[in-house]
Amino acid sequence: MFVILAIGLAVVGVVVLALVVVGRESSTLAAQPKQAIFDVDEAVDHVADRLPAEISARISYDDVRALVRFHLEHVAAAGAPSERWNAGRSRLVIVDDEEGAEVLMERAIETGLDLSPDDVAAVLGLELDYFRAIGAVGPAVPEPLELLAADEAMGELIAAAEDGEGGVDPADDPADQA
Secondary structure (H helix, E strand, O other), rough: OOOHHHHHHHHHHHHHHHHHHHHHHHHHHHHOHHHHHOOOOHHHHHHHHHOOHHHHHOOOOOHHHHHHHHHHHHHHHHHOOOOHHHHHHHHHHOOHHHHHHHHHHHHHHOOOOOOOHHHHHHHHHOOOOOOHHHHOOOOOOOHHHHHHHHHHHHHHHHHHHOOOOOOOOHHHHHHHHH
């Protein structure tokens, strides 16, 4: 009788432990952001299928594939993780669209692709649409001057608060005068 009770308690203990471990891992995974997985073939199809007719008449799927690969190399050189397992450990990476277009045009010329700047811009724009569709692109980053102005305004507010100038003097509060 004692042996059956001990086995029963052991089974219940193992089941409870398994439920706790699985529940903890499930909540950990649920708290992590969804990983964006870039598929080159899917990206090429996405871009090529959406190109305007006048551009798709001039460039091939191979041209689109080459531009997508050139852009991926440029983004990886900027510091974006190129492996899925490094994605969670990376820092924020900001890639300038204009710089990307210049790099793609230079690489196209180097490799002998007969593409115009409009062709490159169209492919890059549609590739960025693909990035947005898979969740790999965040919101637009404000221009540096906007960031500088906001930083200066915050510094002025902090300085005013430290000097006692920022804020309403309780004696001058209009709510108290009514």
